[in-house]
Amino acid sequence: MNPYDYQILPKGLKMKLMKICDLVDPSDKKKRTYREINLSKNHNHSIAELVEISGGARLFVVRQSRDCDGTPLYSLSHDPWSLSNWIHGFSEDVIKSV
Numbered sequence: 001m002n003p004y005d006y007q008i009l010p011k012g013l014k015m016k017l018m019k020i021c022d023l024v025d026p027s028d029k030k031k032r033t034y035r036e037i038n039l040s041k042n043h044n045h046s047i048a049e050l051v052e053i054s055g056g057a058r059l060f061v062v063r064q065s066r067d068c069d070g071t072p073l074y075s076l077s078h079d080p081w082s083l084s085n086w087i088h089g090f091s092e093d094v095i096k097s098v
Contacts, residue, residue, distance in 0.1 A: 021069030038070030
């Protein structure tokens, strides 16, 4: 049994749960899901690029990743070649290139 299926009353009626990111974006002309739209986006900041976060601190991009719905995310550090001491989970709307 799929963990996203569950039994509701009356007996035998099943309802399929869906993640919000798998819904079709009504404003998208290609009728893609939010996840498909996010996965088609490229990262705008490269590794070792100096960026400024919305609080004014300047840090280096040390890793590019994505969250569960495909949104591009960044890990930042004070040292562009650091293998530790990263701050994870910055989206593109809170950082800008310097």
